[in-house]
Amino acid sequence: MNFEAVIGLEIHVQMKTKTKMFSSAPNSFSRSPNSEVAPLDMAFPGTLPTVNKQAVINAIRVANALHMEIDRTILFDRKNYFYSDLPKGYQITQQNRPIGKNGYLVIKANGVERKIGIERIHMEEDTCKQVHYPDCSLLDYNRAGVPLVEIVSHPEMHNGTEAMKYVEGIRNIVVYSLTSDGKMEEGSLRCDVNVSIRPIGQKAFGTKVEIKNLNSLKNIESAIDYEINRQSEDILSGKPIRQETRRFDESNQKTTMMRLKTDAVDYKYFPEANITPISLSEDFIADAIATCPELYDTKLNRFIEMGLNETDASIILSDRDVASYFEKAADIAPGKEVANYLSGELSAFMNKNSLNVNTLGLDPVSLGQAINVGAKEKLTHKQIADILLRMCETGEAPEAAQKALGIVAMSTDSNEVDAAVKAVLEANPQSIVDFKAGKDRALGFLVGQVMKASHGKLNPANVSKALLSELKK
Numbered sequence: 001m002n003f004e005a006v007i008g009l010e011i012h013v014q015m016k017t018k019t020k021m022f023s024s025a026p027n028s029f030s031r032s033p034n035s036e037v038a039p040l041d042m043a044f045p046g047t048l049p050t051v052n053k054q055a056v057i058n059a060i061r062v063a064n065a066l067h068m069e070i071d072r073t074i075l076f077d078r079k080n081y082f083y084s085d086l087p088k089g090y091q092i093t094q095q096n097r098p099i100g101k102n103g104y105l106v107i108k109a110n111g112v113e114r115k116i117g118i119e120r121i122h123m124e125e126d127t128c129k130q131v132h133y134p135d136c137s138l139l140d141y142n143r144a145g146v147p148l149v150e151i152v153s154h155p156e157m158h159n160g161t162e163a164m165k166y167v168e169g170i171r172n173i174v175v176y177s178l179t180s181d182g183k184m185e186e187g188s189l190r191c192d193v194n195v196s197i198r199p200i201g202q203k204a205f206g207t208k209v210e211i212k213n214l215n216s217l218k219n220i221e222s223a224i225d226y227e228i229n230r231q232s233e234d235i236l237s238g239k240p241i242r243q244e245t246r247r248f249d250e251s252n253q254k255t256t257m258m259r260l261k262t263d264a265v266d267y268k269y270f271p272e273a274n275i276t277p278i279s280l281s282e283d284f285i286a287d288a289i290a291t292c293p294e295l296y297d298t299k300l301n302r303f304i305e306m307g308l309n310e311t312d313a314s315i316i317l318s319d320r321d322v323a324s325y326f327e328k329a330a331d332i333a334p335g336k337e338v339a340n341y342l343s344g345e346l347s348a349f350m351n352k353n354s355l356n357v358n359t360l361g362l363d364p365v366s367l368g369q370a371i372n373v374g375a376k377e378k379l380t381h382k383q384i385a386d387i388l389l390r391m392c393e394t395g396e397a398p399e400a401a402q403k404a405l406g407i408v409a410m411s412t413d414s415n416e417v418d419a420a421v422k423a424v425l426e427a428n429p430q431s432i433v434d435f436k437a438g439k440d441r442a443l444g445f446l447v448g449q450v451m452k453a454s455h456g457k458l459n460p461a462n463v464s465k466a467l468l469s470e471l472k473k
Contacts, residue, residue, distance in 0.1 A: 001236065003197040005228045006205055007163050008155035011170055012148050013180045014126065014188045015058050020145035021125040022049030022092060022275075027147065029186060033140040041145045043088040048274050051076075055147040056099070056280075058179040059123050060288040062149060063100030065173045065295055066118055071099050072280050076123075076272035081265065084139060085127040093124035093150075095269045107165040116166050117154035124148050149179070155194065155205070160224035164217050167191055172296035175320055184215045191220060195227045197235070206231070207241040211248055211255055223248035227255050299323060306335030315343050325357040325364045332368025337375075341367065345385040349392060362392045370398035380460075383407045408457055414466075417458055421466045424449045435471050443467060 020027050025038035040047040056074065063070050077095040100121040107114055128144040130137055151170060157163045171189055175182040182189050191214045196206035211227060214220045226248075231241050246255040296317055303313035303326075316326050316339060329338045346367075350360060357364075370391060374384035379402075390401040424446055425432060434442040443464070450463045 002200045003228075003232050003235070004200045004202075005158050005224070006155045006196050006198065007157040007159075007224060008194045009153045009157070009163060009166060010192045010194075011151045011153075011167065012126075012190045012192075013062075013151065013170075013174050013182075015055050015147040015149060016178060016180050017052055017054045017058070017147050019052060021052050021055055021123070021147035023047075023145050025145065029188075031142060033138075034142060037141045037144070041087065041141055049092060049272075051275060051278065052147055055123060056278075057288040058147075058177070059099045059121065059149050060280075060285055061177045061292040062151070062173060062179055063103065063121050064289045064292070065177060066100065066103035066105055066121065066151070068100035068103030068118065068121060070280075070285060071097055071101070072282075072285070073097065074099060074123075074278040074280065076275045077269045078272050079124075080268045080270075083127075084137065085130050085144075087128070087141070087144060091125060091127065092272055092275070094122035098122035105166060105169050107162060107169055109159075109162045109165045114156075114162065116156050116162075119152045119154055121149055121151045124150060149174075155196075159228070160221035163193060163224050164221040167220055168217055172317075176294065176296045176299070177292050184217070187215070190215070193220065193224060195224055195231070196241075197228060197231045207243050209241065209243065210245045210261070212245055212258065214248055219248055219250060222253055223255055226253060230255065303335065303339075306330060308336060308339050312339050312343055319357075321357050328364035329368040329371075332365060333371035333375075337371050338367065340381070341371065341385060341388060345389060346392070349389055360392055361395060362388065366391060366398065370401075373398045373402070379407065414462070416454075417462050417466050420450050420454050420458060421463065421470055424453060425467075425470060432471065443471070 015021075015027075017027050019025060020038070020041065023038040023040040025041055026036045028036065038047075040049060051074070060070060075094065075097040076092050078090040079093045079095065080090045082089050098120040101119065103118040103121070104115050105118060107116055126143050126146040126148050129140040129142070131140065153166065157166060167189075171182040171184075174180040174189070180188050184190070193211045193214060194208050195211065196208045198204065198206040209227060209231070211223050214223055227246070234241060243261045245258045245261055247258050248255050299317060300310070300313050303316065304310060308316075317323050322342070326335075326338055326342055329342070346360065346362070350356060355361075367388065370388055371384060373379075374387065379387075386405055387398060387401045387407065390396065390405060391398065394401065394404075396404065428446060428449065431442045431446050435446075446467050447460060447464050450467070451458060451460055
């Protein structure tokens with residue numbers, strides 16, 4: 001029996017705003033526990049929520065990027081449940097009137113484009129962070145009230161790769177719209193996955209299993225693929241699939257059960273009485289969309305128009321700081337050349353020395369200038385790379401680094417090339433014998449010797465051509 005997986009995702013995105021969703025407490029990361037808490041976050045009596053305007057703008061931008069219908073009226077609801085991470089005993093969310101609905105995201109997985117439907121996007125507040133120990137649990141209320149958007153897909157994905165590409169697409173939108181930093185490892189973007197399987201051709205869904213809090217793209221793909229195999233094997237062996245919540249054990253690459261889900265929880269939603277309905281004007285919505293920073297897909301197409309291939313453009317865009325650095329350098333030098341050095345020698349230098357573009361020691365303007373100097377003087381790629389690496393280490397200008405390294409422009413003078421070739425051939429008679437005997441490596445060795453003798457001054461293509469001419473005589 002062959003099965004088809006049916007996958008839906010719920011993505012929680014922490015918004016990058018100065019303050020929290022309904023209070024004036026700062027919204028930041030990595031501060032001391034319980035150091036950024038307002039009375040409202042702790043549900044002190046007499047406190048009232050006020051809606052964060054920037055959070056609304058962010059939600060509109062994301063909804064628009066996902067081709068959604070944007071609600072012109074903001075309404076909030078209370079989601080009632082009692083748990084230690086929820087001081088008020090309820091969460092303020094949007095149950096009945098989400099700010100966006102009926103959207104989609106186009107993904108490309110395994111070379112095939114698919115349009116994944118998105119049911120809704122709604123705003124809400126985050127809960128506090130729980131830290132569990134063997135003998136106690138500690139609560140950090142810094143996270144309580146942090147603005148969230150939750151994005152709920154339709155169950156239209158069928159394997160781990162599609163789900164991973166979907167989350168990657170959502171992350172690109174929220175990062176480049178400046179809605180969130182999208183750092184899954186820090187919890188800024190959290191993903192819950194619902195997976196069921198059914199025989200191919202069957203329309204009814206199978207029993208749904210939820211996988212909670214997946215924190216990387218790789219784990220999303222791995223957890224789903226494992227869960228599809230697990231459910232398939234259970235059904236084929238006669239074991240029923242139980243409706244349950246599972247977590248992904250990264251060390252063993254397996255999902256394990258957290259708890260069974262028997263009955264749906266009744267959250268007893270009702271309208272949030274302390275926030276009156278808010279009408280959004282057409283001008284407000286239009287301005288939120290018009291002022292949205294350039295999104296990932298637009299940048300990707302623009303970078304390709306600069307001469308980059310899709311792979312190189314995607315690598316640069318995988319980090320927003322790198323993309324910004326690239327654009328500043330590409331304003332001065334050809335984008336293709338900037339990308340070659342940025343994703344090549346400079347990337348290797350940063351990895352080796354645990355640096356990033358902000359701590360590299362080479363500003364993007366200097367990178368562009370060095371590339372232009374090299375092109376003007378007809379320097380080789382390696383010569384320019386050597387200059388750039390010295391600039392990273394010393395902070396020198398391109399000309400100073402070039403002078404310190406003794407790098408000079410390549411000569412294309414045929415007389416100079418011929419003289420150097422003849423000198424090397426006279427000094428290496430055995431290499432001539434080897435070449436005549438069919439040993440191709442001999443030519444490469446001789447080219448290297450000429451380049452070494454000329455201190456890289458001669459054009460290697462001209463050297464190779466002159467050597468072949470002499471060897472055939």
